[in-house]
Amino acid sequence: MHNDMNNTNLPKEELLQKVRAQLKELLVSHLALEDIKPEEIGDDEPIFGDQGLGLDSLDAVEIVVLLQRNYGLNIKETEKGTEIFRSINALANYIVENSPHPLGAESAAAEEEK
Amino acid sequence: MTPFLNGLGIVAATGRGINSLRSALQSGWRPPVTITLPDKCELPVYPLPSGALEDKSLGRKVRRSDRLSKMAVFAAADALDDAQLPPDLDRRRIGLIVTSAFGSHTTTFQFLDEILTYGDAAVSPTVFSHSVQNAAAAYVASTLDLQGPTLTLTQVHFAFHHALLLARQWLATGQCDHVLVGGMDELGSVMHFICRSLLRSPMDGKLRPFAFAKYPAAIPGEGSAFFLLSGTPQPGSYARLEEITTAPWSAPAKAPDLHILEADGTLADESGYANFTSVGAQFAAYAPLFGSMPGGTPLQAAAAALMLKELVCFATPVTDGASALPLCRATAPQPLASVHLTRLHCNGTAGQIQLLAPF
Amino acid sequence: MGAVSAPGLTTSEALASFRAARREPGRLTLFESSLDLPVFEVARFDAAHPYSDGVRTLELALHAVREALTDAALDSGALSSARVGVCLGTTVASQLNDLAFYRSYKTTGSAPMAPVRRYLKGNLADAVAAHFGIQALTVTVTNACSSGADAIAIGAQWINAGLCDLVLAGGADELNLVPLSGFHALGLGCPFPCTPFDKHRQGLNLGEGAGIVVLEAPAHAVARGHTPALALYGHGTACDAHHLTAPHPEGRGLRAALYQALALAGVRPEEIAFVNAHGTGTQENDLIEGNTLAAIFGPSLPVLSTKGYTGHTLGAAGGLEAVFTGLALREGWLPPSIGFSEQDERIPITPLREHTEIHGRFALSTSLAFGGNNTALLLGFTKGAAQ
Numbered sequence: 001m002h003n004d005m006n007n008t009n010l011p012k013e014e015l016l017q018k019v020r021a022q023l024k025e026l027l028v029s030h031l032a033l034e035d036i037k038p039e040e041i042g043d044d045e046p047i048f049g050d051q052g053l054g055l056d057s058l059d060a061v062e063i064v065v066l067l068q069r070n071y072g073l074n075i076k077e078t079e080k081g082t083e084i085f086r087s088i089n090a091l092a093n094y095i096v097e098n099s100p101h102p103l104g105a106e107s108a109a110a111e112e113e114k
Numbered sequence: 115m116t117p118f119l120n121g122l123g124i125v126a127a128t129g130r131g132i133n134s135l136r137s138a139l140q141s142g143w144r145p146p147v148t149i150t151l152p153d154k155c156e157l158p159v160y161p162l163p164s165g166a167l168e169d170k171s172l173g174r175k176v177r178r179s180d181r182l183s184k185m186a187v188f189a190a191a192d193a194l195d196d197a198q199l200p201p202d203l204d205r206r207r208i209g210l211i212v213t214s215a216f217g218s219h220t221t222t223f224q225f226l227d228e229i230l231t232y233g234d235a236a237v238s239p240t241v242f243s244h245s246v247q248n249a250a251a252a253y254v255a256s257t258l259d260l261q262g263p264t265l266t267l268t269q270v271h272f273a274f275h276h277a278l279l280l281a282r283q284w285l286a287t288g289q290c291d292h293v294l295v296g297g298m299d300e301l302g303s304v305m306h307f308i309c310r311s312l313l314r315s316p317m318d319g320k321l322r323p324f325a326f327a328k329y330p331a332a333i334p335g336e337g338s339a340f341f342l343l344s345g346t347p348q349p350g351s352y353a354r355l356e357e358i359t360t361a362p363w364s365a366p367a368k369a370p371d372l373h374i375l376e377a378d379g380t381l382a383d384e385s386g387y388a389n390f391t392s393v394g395a396q397f398a399a400y401a402p403l404f405g406s407m408p409g410g411t412p413l414q415a416a417a418a419a420l421m422l423k424e425l426v427c428f429a430t431p432v433t434d435g436a437s438a439l440p441l442c443r444a445t446a447p448q449p450l451a452s453v454h455l456t457r458l459h460c461n462g463t464a465g466q467i468q469l470l471a472p473f
Numbered sequence: 474m475g476a477v478s479a480p481g482l483t484t485s486e487a488l489a490s491f492r493a494a495r496r497e498p499g500r501l502t503l504f505e506s507s508l509d510l511p512v513f514e515v516a517r518f519d520a521a522h523p524y525s526d527g528v529r530t531l532e533l534a535l536h537a538v539r540e541a542l543t544d545a546a547l548d549s550g551a552l553s554s555a556r557v558g559v560c561l562g563t564t565v566a567s568q569l570n571d572l573a574f575y576r577s578y579k580t581t582g583s584a585p586m587a588p589v590r591r592y593l594k595g596n597l598a599d600a601v602a603a604h605f606g607i608q609a610l611t612v613t614v615t616n617a618c619s620s621g622a623d624a625i626a627i628g629a630q631w632i633n634a635g636l637c638d639l640v641l642a643g644g645a646d647e648l649n650l651v652p653l654s655g656f657h658a659l660g661l662g663c664p665f666p667c668t669p670f671d672k673h674r675q676g677l678n679l680g681e682g683a684g685i686v687v688l689e690a691p692a693h694a695v696a697r698g699h700t701p702a703l704a705l706y707g708h709g710t711a712c713d714a715h716h717l718t719a720p721h722p723e724g725r726g727l728r729a730a731l732y733q734a735l736a737l738a739g740v741r742p743e744e745i746a747f748v749n750a751h752g753t754g755t756q757e758n759d760l761i762e763g764n765t766l767a768a769i770f771g772p773s774l775p776v777l778s779t780k781g782y783t784g785h786t787l788g789a790a791g792g793l794e795a796v797f798t799g800l801a802l803r804e805g806w807l808p809p810s811i812g813f814s815e816q817d818e819r820i821p822i823t824p825l826r827e828h829t830e831i832h833g834r835f836a837l838s839t840s841l842a843f844g845g846n847n848t849a850l851l852l853g854f855t856k857g858a859a860q
């Protein structure tokens with residue numbers, strides 16, 4: 001049985017919370033943010049630029065690849081650098097609304113095996 | 115013009131820094147680390163000790179960088195620190211030349227792996243960026259704010275020698291006041307496989323530079339060493355760079371007090387080193403401490419520089435095969451005036467560096 | 474001078490393409506890729522030569538070197554009696570990046586050593602020197618996109634230091650999957666033929682080729698009765714020290730490199746007839762380079778990017794563009810900066826829209842590398858030729 005909205009059985013707010021947590025883990029490990037713990041990243045903290053997490057243009061294109069591999073999302077040119085990348089909240093919302101497997105590719109594979 | 119070596123940084127099997135280099139030179143031969151390859155074969159190697167590349171102070175600036183870039187950044191940063199240049203130096207007057215025999219192969223293979231795993235349209239841009247040969251130089255330049263000329267030379271033979279020649283030229287023409295020059299090379303799982311396929315390991319874990327063997331054994335090593343070259347001396351200067359050549363060999367005008375032979379098993383036939391044993395009051399070979407590296411000259415030059423500064427001759431770690439040669443057999447203070455380094459090319463030319471005591 | 478690239482197998486063929494303002498980007502044929510991006514392959518280039526182990530980059534380099542030596546009236550006798558240097562820039566040819574080798578290792582745990590042996594046999598400069606039997610100073614520069622230009626600057630320094638009488642300098646690179654895939658991943662690949670400096674530019678196309686100049690010490694040229702028309706009067710190189718993939722927002726390193734080249738040559742900005750820009754077609758490069766050039770030379774500087782004709786040839790670019798700069802001075806004209814049509818209001822310079830006669834003694838070629846190095850080469854007519 002699947003929830004039509006997001007292909008999981010979870011209520012939206014709970015799903016968003018899980019996605020936010022996963023995203024933070026992903027960013028810290030994949031972008032080698034060694035001095036930061038995932039739980040230290042604020043949900044509304046700016047991801048790019050000098051304030052907040054301070055990621056740069058190379059991190060941005062790397063995140064595009066992470067979104068593709070982990071969430072099956074293909075970010076179009078026009079979407080880059082816009083609202084969806086502004087914060088963890090914005091990214092998580094985008095993932096929940098657009099991804100075929102918002103809990104990540106591994107959980108989707110696990111689902112298929114059931 | 116004879117530039118001065120005014121700063122030294124090193125990270126290698128001997129550890130990170132000059133103190134650990136000195137300790138390693140004083141302690142002599144240590145056994146290599148034995149690693150087990152996926153096919154269960156064993157390979158002795160001289161890797162960096164664990165923890166050598168952990169550094170909180172540089173952390174954020176090199177967070178994404180690969181291991182090779184980290185090696186270069188740490189060694190270059192240490193060399194710059196060691197030189198104790200004035201803090202208000204014009205950064206445009208500092209040049210940088212980074213050399214490597216094999217370049218960033220682990221990251222290149224990682225990128226090829228991405229192509230095979232995810233397809234060529236879905237690879238990681240960060241991995242690609244780091245596989246570019248001058249990525250390490252880019253990290254060194256941005257971490258240390260070096261705005262002068264920056265070069266990366268990647269070639270198996272004599273890259274470091276050519277870098278020294280160029281650095282000397284940049285200083286002589288006034289293009290730079292200082293030049294950071296160094297070399298870097300790393301091990302990695304594919305490189306282990308390549309070494310296992312192409313090289314012969316010694317049964318007892320000892321490199322024997324003085325065997326001058328026709329089919330020498332080798333123990334692969336890794337590491338990075340950088341020197342800060344300047345036109346003027348300082349109280350802490352290590353040495354003066356008298357001459358660099360990469361030509362068919364000819365004996366220097368004056369025999370050096372110490373002649374370091376860079377035999378390390380990376381040539382198919384090392385018997386040619388025997389031709390050099392007529393030139394020098396004493397001989398030594400330090401590859402048994404660093405491992406075998408075609409680009410290993412900077413590491414051995416670091417040892418030479420330390421000896422000239424501290425006026426001590428460190429015992430050559432493995433003396434097998436050299437019973438008749440005047441070796442430096444015991445570590446002792448010595449008023450060294452000149453140290454010479456020689457590394458052979460398979461085509462018969464020799465990369466030679468002549469260092470003099472700084473004062 | 475010698476050049477092989479998409480516009481032609483020789484400098485004459487390239488000039489013919491430039492005169493016709495013709496370019497031929499095409500689909501990839503040299504290797505397999507899922508990426509459908511336009512590339513600038515050197516067509517009709519038969520790389521089946523036994524002495525190069527089939528290494529296309531070496532073949533391209535040798536081809537251009539042969540043309541340059543003929544142009545300089547130098548035969549093998551002249552090479553063996555002089556102190557010669559070979560300094561070449563490349564990216565692809567100096568890496569252990571053989572995909573078949575790695576695939577074999579990954580899937581079976583083993584792989585044939587032939588690609589490794591090829592790598593060990595020598596770098597590009599060594600291989601070229603060995604081919605001509607030259608006992609030379611040989612250096613291979615791997616400075617990403619400025620390698621070819623850096624190699625030429627090094628050659629000049631060797632001559633000025635009295636180490637060499639002659640230097641074969643420049644760069645070569647073959648088309649390769651690694652940069653094709655990598656630049657695409659960075660979002661820098663353009664899905665249509667590139668449009669350097671254009672308002673709607675979307676990135677670069679890759680190309681391949683080799684551009685070689687023969688640098689000669691004046692005394693050596695005089696002694697053999699040779700009077701070259703062109704000379705390298707200045708060069709400059711400086712690092713942005715800013716970021717691994719993005720140029721400094723104010724073009725700090727490029728500015729320094731340009732002023733160094735001008736100072737070394739003793740030439741004022743107003744004396745520069747034109748600039749062959751790096752002009753890759755990416756948003757950032759063209760913006761920063763365009764603004765920096767305008768700031769130093771004024772907005773009406775004649776400028777073009779030949780990458781619209783050749784694609785971005787990576788290690789070869791600096792060499793090819795030095796040759797094209799020399800050719801333009803010699804021929805007295807520049808082709809249009811192909812691909813450019815609409816002005817980007819944020820870029821004060823306007824690349825040439827049509828075939829343009831040029832007058833003037835000096836010109837510059839710029840190269841901005843991945844990783845932040847910037848190199849400028851200043852070429853000009855020798856005194857005799859200028860008159």
